[in-house]
Amino acid sequence: MGGNTTVNLVVFGVFVLLTLFVVYRAGSRNATASDYYAAGSSFTGRQNGIALSGDFLSAASFLGISGSIAVNGYDGFLYSIGWVVSWLLGLMIISERLRNTGRFTLGDVLAYRMRQRPVRAAAANVTLVISLFYMVAQMAGAGALMALLLDVHTKGAQAVVIAVVGVVMVLYVLLGGMKGTTWVQIIKGVLLLMCVSLITVFLLGKFGFSLSAILETATRQTPLGERVLEPGVRYGGSPLARLDFISLALALLLGTASLPHVLMRFYTVPNAREARRSVVWATGLMATFYLCTLVIGFGALALVGSDAIAQAPGGENSAAPLLAFEVGGAVLLGVVSAVAFATILAVVAGLTLTASASFAHDVYANVIKHGKADPRSEVRVARLTAVVVGLLSILGGIAANGQNVAFLVALAFALAASANLPTIIYSMFWKRFNTNGTLWSLYGGMASCIVLIAFSPAVSGSPSSILPDVDFQWFPLGNPGLVSIPFSFLCGWLGTLLSKEQADPVKQAEMEVRSLTGIGSGLR
Template sequence: MIDANPLLNMSIFGVFVLITLVVVYRVSSIGTATDYFAASGRFSGAQNGIALSGDFLSAASFLGIAGAIAVHGYDGFLYSIGFLVAWLVNLLLIAERLRNTGRFTMGDVLSFRMRQRPVRAAAAVSTLVISFVYMIAQMAGAGGLVALLLDVHGTKGQALVIAGVGLVMVVYVLVGGMKGTTWVQIIKAGMLMLCAALMTLFLLGKFGYSLTSLLQHAAQQNPLDERIFAPGAKYGENELTKLDFVSLSLALVLGVAGLPHVLMRFYTVPNALEARRSVVWATCTMAVFYLCTLVIGYGAGAVNSTETILAAPGGENSAAPLLAFRVGGTVLLGIVAAVAFATILAVVAGLTLTASTSFAHDVYANVIKRGKVDSDAVVRVARLTALVIGAASIAGGILVNGQNIAFLVALAFAFAASANLSTLLFSLFWRRFNTWGTLWGIYGGLGSCLLLVVFSPVVSGSPDSILPDVDFAWFPLSNPGIVSIPISFLCGYIGTLLGGRDQASRDRAAEMEVRSLTGITAS
C-alpha cells in the first residue's frame, strides 16, 4: 500500500490538462470537414509518427503490460512483442495504399469500388464497436488508477472520476478536432517516453545499474521464481491456455492494421511517403518504450512482491505506480499519475474523434444524405456524435472497472482483426472482391467475435469475469481471434462467390490499384 498525495497528483494532472487545452484552443482552425477530420493533411511523417505512438501507447501499454510482466514475467512481455510486430503489417501492406485511396475513414477505402451505402454503413458499425471496446478499456484504467493514487476507493467515487476523464476528452474533440487532438498525442507521447526513461534509469540505479541483479530480485519476490524468465508461466499451464496464447498472438499481430483510430491517422499526412515515415517513426518510438517497460515490469516485481501488487487497488495495473512511489516517492508517483491520466485522456480523445468521424462522414453524409450535404453540417453531426460516444464510454468504463487493461485492449484488437483486416486486404489486393464479400466479411467477423466474447470466460463463469456471479460461458478461450479472424476471411471469400461477378467493381479495381500505388487523384 502507498501513502499517495491526492493533491499533488491532481495538481500535476491539472497542469497537463490546462496546458493541452490551451494548445488545443490555439492550434484549432476548423473551417471545413477536412480540417476537423484530417487536419488538412498538414502533419509531417515524424510528427504523425510520434502522434501515432501517442495514440497507440495506451493505458494497456503503460499500466497493463508493466503489471503483466511484474506478475507473470515473460508471458506478460509477449503483449509488447505482439503490439510491436503488428506495425510491420501496417508498414508493408496498409499505410501507403490506404493513404492514397481514402480521404477520412476506412469506409472510403472499402466503398471505393463497392455499393456505397451498405458498405459505408457496415464500416461505420465496425468502427463504432471497435472504438467502444477500446475506450471502455481506457476508462477502466482511469478507475483503477484513481483508486490507487487519489485515495478514492468507493465505486461511486471512481465512477465520478471516470466521468470527469470522459468529459475532458470530449472537450478536446469538440474544440480541437484532429489537429488539436494530434498535438495532445504528441505532447503525451513525449511525456510518456520521458517518464518511462526516467523510471528505467532510477530503477537500474537502485540495483547498481545491474540488470542481472534486478532480475534476480524479481525472481525472489515472485512465487513463480525463475519461471518468470521463460514462456509458459501464464499461458503454458495446459493445452487450452497454450491455444489461448496463440489466439491472443493472432489478435495482437493482426489487429493493429484494422484499428480505425490508427488507420485514420494516415490521412493527416500529405502523401504516401509521409505515411510510411509515420509508421517507421512510430515503430522506433514504441520499440524504445517497450524495452523500458520490460525493465519497469520486472523492476516492479523486484521492488514490490507479487502479493503486494495484486492486493493493491487496481491489481496488476497498480505495478508501475507502486514502483514509482518506492523509487521516487510522492513526486515521481505524482508524475506517473499525471502521465497515466494523460495517456488515458489522449487515447480516448483519438478514439472518440475516429468514431464520431465515421458516423458523420460515412453514415450521415453518405448513407443518409447520399453525399448532398455541406461540410458544416457534417462537422456539427460529428460533434454531437462525440457527446453520445463519450457518455457511452463512461458507462462502459464503469461496468468493466477493475479488469486488466492489456487484456481488454487485446479484445479490441481481436474485433479489429476480425471485422476490418480481411475486407481491407481483399479490397486492396483481390480484383474479384465485391459488395457481398465486403458485407459478409465485416458482419461475419464482427458478429462471430462478439458472440464468442459474450459466451466466453471474459463475461461470465470465472471469478475475474465481468459478471462473476453467473455462468453462461461455453466458448473456452478468453480471446476469440483464432476462430473469428479465419471466419472473417472465409465469410469474405464465400460472400464474394455468392455475389457473382460484379463488373462495375472489377472495372473500379484497376483504378483503385493504380491510385493506391501511385497516389494519382488522391486527396
C-alpha cells in the same frame, strides 16, 4: 500508497489546463471537414509517428504491461512483442495504400470500388462498435486507476472521475478537432516516453547497467523464482490455455494496425511517403517504450517485490506507480500518475474523434445524404456525435467500473483483426472481391467475435467472469481471434463467390493504381 493526493490533483489539473490551451490554439480554425477529420493533412511523418504511439499506447500498455511483467514475468513480455511486430504489417501493407486511397475514414477505402451505401454503413458499424468497446474499457480503467492514484474508493467518487475524463476528452475533440487531438497525442507521447526512459535509465544505473542483475534480483523477490523468466506462468498448463494464448497473439499481431483510431492517423499526413515515415517513427518509439516496460516490470519486481504488488490496491496495475514511489518518492509518483492519466485522456479522445468521423462522414454524409451533404453540416453532425459518444462511454464506463473488463481490450483487437483486416486485404489484393464479399467479411468477422466472446468464459461460467453466477459458456477460449479471423476470410471469399455481382474492373484499376502511386488522389 503513501502518495500525496493534493500533489497528484495539482499535476493533473495543470496537465488538463495546459493541453486544453494547446488544443484551443491549435484548433481555432477548424472550418472544413478536412480540418476536423484529418487536421488538413498537415502533420509531418515524425509528428504523426509520435502521435501514433501516443494514440496507441494506452494505460493498459503502460501500467498493465509493466505490471503484467512484474507478476507474470515472461508471459507479460509476450504481449509487448506482439504489439511491436504488428507494426510491420502497418508499414508494408496498410499505411501507404490507405493514405493514397482514402480521405477521412476506413469506409472511404473499403467502399472505393464497391456500392457505397451498404459498405460505408458496415464499415461505420464496425468502427463504432470497436471504438465503444475500447472506450468503455479505457473509462472503466480510468476509474480503477484513479482509485489507486487519488485514493478515491467510493463508487460515487469514481463515477465523478470517469465523468470528468469523459468531459475533458469531448472538449479536446470539440475544441481541437483532429489537429488539437493530435497535439494532445504528441504531448502525451513525449511525456510518456520521457517518463519511462528516465525510470529505465535510473533503474539500470542502480543495477550497474546490467539487465542480468535486475533479472537476477527479480527472481529472488518472487515465490516463482527462476520460473518468472520462463514461459507458462500465465498461459501455461492446459492445452486450452496454450491455444488461448496463440489466439491472443494472432489478434494482437493482426489487430493493432487495423484499429480504427490508428487507421485514421494515416490521413493526417500529406502523402504516402510521410505515412510510411510515421510508421517508421512509431515503430522505433514503441520498441523503445516496450523495452523500457520490460526493465520497469522486472525492476518493480526486484525493488518492490511480488507480495507488495499483489497486496496494493489495483494489484498488477500498481507495479509501475509503486516502483516510482520507491525510487522517487511522492513527486515521481505524482508524475507517473499524471502521465498515466494523460495516457487515458489522449487515447479516449482519439477514439471519440474516430467514432464521430466515421458516423458523420460515412453514415450521415454518404448513407443518409447520398454523398451530397453540406460540409458544414457534416462537421456539425460529427461534433454532435462526439458528444453522444462521450456520454455513452461515460455511462458505459461507470457501469463497467469495478468489473473485470480486460477482455474488452482483447475483444477490440480481435474485432479489428477479424472484421477490418481481412476486408482491407481482400479489397486491395483480390480483383474479384465485390460488395457482397465486403459486407460478409465485415459483418461475419464482427458477429463471430461478439458471439464467441459472449459465450466464452470471460462472460459467464467461471469465477472471474462478468456473470459468475450463470453458466452459458460453450466457447472455451477467452480470445476469439483464432476462430473469427479465418472465419471472416472465409466469409469474404464465400460472399464474393455466391453473389452474381461482378467486380468493376475500371474501379479496380483505379483503386490499384491510386493505392500504389497516389495518382488521382490529389496527393503528391
